[in-house]
Amino acid sequence: MSDLEALTIILTSVGTEQQAVEISEELIDRRLATCVNIIPCLRSIYRWKGKVCEDTEYLLLVKAPRRNFDGVSEAIRAFHSYELPEILAVPVEKAEEAFHRWVLQMVEPVDGANS
Numbered sequence: 758m759s760d761l762e763a764l765t766i767i768l769t770s771v772g773t774e775q776q777a778v779e780i781s782e783e784l785i786d787r788r789l790a791t792c793v794n795i796i797p798c799l800r801s802i803y804r805w806k807g808k809v810c811e812d813t814e815y816l817l818l819v820k821a822p823r824r825n826f827d828g829v830s831e832a833i834r835a836f837h838s839y840e841l842p843e844i845l846a847v848p849v850e851k852a853e854e855a856f857h858r859w860v861l862q863m864v865e866p867v868d869g870a871n872s
Contacts, residue, residue: 761857764849767819767829769842770799777815780836784819789828791863794818820860823848 767790771777774797781793796816803810821829823846830844852860 761854762861763823764852764857764860765821765823765826765846766849767817767821767826767833768845768847769817769819769833769837770801770814771817771842772812772814772838774815776836776838777817780833781817781819783832783836784821784829787828787832788864788866789825789832790819790821791860792820822861822864825864 769780771780774795777795781795784790784793794817796818799814799816801810801812801814819829826846833842833844
């Protein structure tokens with residue numbers, strides 16, 4: 758069993774590619790997340806305010822230490838256009854150790870060096 762701190766995958770969906778990129782870049786710039794995958798052409802069917810709706814969206818898969826969930830959630834809400842953005846955390850049960858360490862290292866502050 759690894760002594761490394763827990764990781765999480767945080768999911769959110771957005772309506773435009775531009776918003777997907779803006780949120781992703783903000784999370785990386787703030788060192789809240791190590792990597793964000795943007796999956797295009799997600800088809801969402803849901804109930805909202807009494808109506809069944811259907812939209813094309815972009816899904817963001819945010820890799821971060823579990824401790825960063827609140828900061829990631831706050832940043833997503835600040836930049837998201839939806840009244841009620843989806844923000845879900847899925848715990849990572851296991852990760853390859855070198856990747857796990859990289860995720861943790863990339864959210865740590867750096868002393869004037871780019872990583």
